[in-house]
Amino acid sequence: SVKPNPAISRFGCNLLAVDVYGGALLNPWFDRDLSMAGKVSVETDAGELVSCLIDFKRAIAVIPSLAIHLDREANKGRSINPQTDMLPLVSLSSGDGQFDVHAMLADQLAITYPDLAVKNVLDWELSLYDLQGPGFVGLNDDFIASARLDNLLSCYGGLQAIIDSADNGQWNVFVANDHEEVGSASAVGAQGPMLNDVLRAIASDPSDDRALRQSSWMLSVDNAHAIHPNYPTKHDESHAPLLGGGPVIKINRNQRYATSGEGAARVRLLGERAGVGVQAFVVRGDMACGSTIGPITATETGIATTDIGIPTLGMHSIRELASSEDPAKLVELLNAFYNRLA
Numbered sequence: 238s239v240k241p242n243p244a245i246s247r248f249g250c251n252l253l254a255v256d257v258y259g260g261a262l263l264n265p266w267f268d269r270d271l272s273m274a275g276k277v278s279v280e281t282d283a284g285e286l287v288s289c290l291i292d293f294k295r296a297i298a299v300i301p302s303l304a305i306h307l308d309r310e311a312n313k314g315r316s317i318n319p320q321t322d323m324l325p326l327v328s329l330s331s332g333d334g335q336f337d338v339h340a341m342l343a344d345q346l347a348i349t350y351p352d353l354a355v356k357n358v359l360d361w362e363l364s365l366y367d368l369q370g371p372g373f374v375g376l377n378d379d380f381i382a383s384a385r386l387d388n389l390l391s392c393y394g395g396l397q398a399i400i401d402s403a404d405n406g407q408w409n410v411f412v413a414n415d416h417e418e419v420g421s422a423s424a425v426g427a428q429g430p431m432l433n434d435v436l437r438a439i440a441s442d443p444s445d446d447r448a449l450r451q452s453s454w455m456l457s458v459d460n461a462h463a464i465h466p467n468y469p470t471k472h473d474e475s476h477a478p479l480l481g482g483g484p485v486i487k488i489n490r491n492q493r494y495a496t497s498g499e500g501a502a503r504v505r506l507l508g509e510r511a512g513v514g515v516q517a518f519v520v521r522g523d524m525a526c527g528s529t530i531g532p533i534t535a536t537e538t539g540i541a542t543t544d545i546g547i548p549t550l551g552m553h554s555i556r557e558l559a560s561s562e563d564p565a566k567l568v569e570l571l572n573a574f575y576n577r578l579a
Contacts, residue, residue, distance in 0.1 A: 239273070245324060246338040251336035252324040253298065253367065259418030264316045265555040270296035271325060275363035277342050282354035282358030289353065291345050296368050298325035327367060351474040367555045378561055379481070386557040388417065390547055390564060391458040398571030408439065409575045417459070417530050427530035432538060454503070455542040456574055457495060457531030458567070460559075461485035461518050478517040478548040479561035483514040484567050487529070487544040493520075495531035499542030503579045504570075511573035513566050516548070545570075 238256050238544070257263070273294035281287055293429040300323055305311055317323065328336070336520050338359040346355055371383030392413050399411040416426040423429055440446040464477035478485040486501050487494040501517070508515040520526040535542040550558040573579070 238275075239338075239361065239365070241360065244338050246330050246336050249330050250326055251328045251330055252326055253338070253365075255323060255325065257319045257323065257369055258364065260553055262551070262554040263323065264321065265551075266323065267300050267302040269299065269555060270368040271298040271300070271365045272368045273297060273363055273365050275361060277346060277361045277363070278359050279346065279353075280357040280359055282356045284356075284468040286359075287349055287353070289346060291342070291349050291363075298327045298365060300325050300495070304544040317341045337414055342522040357490045369556070373561060374558070375528075380558050381427045381561045381564075382558050384556055386547075386549055386559055387460040387552050388458075388561065390460060390549075391567070394564060394571055397568050398575055401568070401572050402575035405576055407575070409578065410435065414530055421533050422510040422528055427533045428537060428579050431535065436538065443487060444482055450539045453540045454500075455534065455538075456504075457529050457542050458543045459487075459529040459531075459536060459544065459546045459569070460552060460557075461546040461549050462552060463551055463559075471521070471524075473519055473521045476517050478518050480548055480550065480558075481562050482516050482548065483508070483549050483563065484545050485516045485518045485571050487518050487531075487546060489520065490525045491526070493526040493528040495529075495535045495542035496544045497541070500541060504543055505546060506569055506579035507573045511569050513570045513573070514543075515570070 238258050240254040240256060243254040246256055246575075256344055272293045274294075275290070276288050277291055278286065278288045287391055300534045303311070308315060326358075330336070342358050342361065346353060352492040367384050371381060374380040374382045395411045395413070399409055402409055410432075411571075412432050414425065414427040414429075414431070415419065421429075425431060436449060437446055440449040461478055462472070463480045464472045469477070476488075484504075486496060486504050488496045488501060505515055529544050529546075531542045531544040534540070547559055553572045
């Protein structure tokens, strides 16, 4: 994400100072065509504070690698300093002073919103992204490759399933929280009030609210780690999800995932009744386990929760990989969930 005072000009080049969001895999960001999108807050000529969405939709930046000739040990474990090594190059210096980011954003706003009279660009929430779009990969289109499969793929599956089940006469809820990659402690994160506010609106009486939570079941859907064919020792061999093998039940008895034995059994029953195969993931005993919003949401709401997800390779890379068959299987499983098949 772009810092508030991002302009850096040196050695004839203009660069942007950026922060790394979440636990990104940094190496794949080098030498990619990058664009920029997000929200810009401005003061208009009328004195109003207005926030606008912008997207440059073209390659405006690149983070060049250091040539192998200048670092002969690069392939033996070069470390990356996000403060000094990850500055995107955006243009050559014109020689007429400091690079003006505010003017750059004002120009883009004028293109996107020609009727908006911008007096002053005040602040922004902008991120760089890989311009290459999603696509099928493999001789038989076996894979889908895209940025942010973790966790937009789960969001797509949940949204599609709740649309498909809209006419079943039952109360169903789909919630997509922000900030999962940075701890979820925000107004719109899983630790925030949004879901509890919705539940209290559905059942405003305290006893009804309590009964609703006790009779509910939640699936926390977030991508899972498929076994990597080049790094098989990074998985417990008995709990190594395969690409194309269907949704994964994620289990950790130290509550890094919210799955209980009964919750896992219900997902298996859902899969059996929906004709969808499911897999299981347990992290190796000698490795630390990641987490999801499942335990957070279960703690905040008191609702029994089970963690599942689509198996993925390259998680948190600029471009992630999943089987092209698994998204449809996830939708089928979530349809069974919303239709109370178990």
